[in-house]
Amino acid sequence: MEFHLDRTSSIPLGAQLRGTIEYAITFGALKPGEQLPSVREMADLLGVAPMTVAHVYRELKAAELVYSKPGAGTFIADASALLGSSGAHLSELHQHLDALINCGILMGYNATDLGALVSNRFSERQRQLRKKTVFLIGNFIDAARDYANCIAETLGEIAEVEATTLTSLKNDELLRQRVSHADLLLTFAHRRREVSQLMPGQPLLNISFIPSESTRRSLASLEPLTKTLVVSIFPEFTSLMTHGVERFAPHVTLVTVVHRNDPQLAELIKETDALVYATGAQDLISQLREGQISFEYRHVPDAGEIQRVVVPLLQQGIFQASNTGDLNENQ
CATH class of the missing domain: 1.10.10.10 (Winged helix-like DNA-binding domain superfamily/Winged helix DNA-binding domain)
Structure with a gap:
């Protein structure tokens, strides 16, 4: 990049x-x-x-x-590697699978029968295991709740996902006590340092986010000559929003990307045809006149990463060790 x-x-x-x-x-x-x-x-x-x-x-x-x-x-x-998701776990699992397969062969099971047995048993064990608790720690509570709902849909019955914000975590001691009992904390990479300082010793994973389908669709639907204003709420995010617009709306050439605190923002809004605002800057809509369009540049958690990384970590049950400090010693 x-x-x-x-x-x-x-x-x-x-x-x-x-x-x-x-x-x-x-x-x-x-x-x-x-x-x-x-x-x-x-x-x-x-x-x-x-x-x-x-x-x-x-x-x-x-x-x-x-x-x-x-x-x-x-x-x-690789964030998952920090929580002990390594080749060692996969190797151990292969050993158990080999033992199961050997036993099944000796007992006359074929691959289909053995697979069905494992699938049924897996479903039963999943119901028996305690549902895990996951906290998504974000910047704005409404967005954090949406993110938590997306993650919960991917995790299914494995875990309950709650949402909070970094500000709430800083200001509410009772909330920190609740969060301290969670099996896993999820946050943004740029908030990892602050969360780890507030919740030392807690299993913490930074996850990736991708532009939502609605954001990609809205960008792609802009007319080529649309005068487009893109507003970032965090200075560091400006270049990434620029990259996203170039990727999903390459046909739009009249694009201006600015930070929320830009002193000329009000004038730029008056002159634009379309306002694309970062999550947390929705108050800018009130400055639009009739005929101007707007939509949020919204991200969603990468469901593929949640399925690939978070699900196995929760299923492995490695987080029980974190309460005794074992997890930190392995990091």
């Missing part, structure tokens, strides 16, 4: 770089295993001191969002 810094912004350059990488991880622009430019390369690319880049990389590493390979560079971390 391309990295850019806004030198007109009051946000320190290091904070901008860190936020850009965190947002890119959250919204899929940077994938697990993808290599970041070296400290020197990033410094030259952005025109900042190598010390600034090195400090950002150290902060990201401390937040377990990246990892280093001596002599190879810095890479995006």
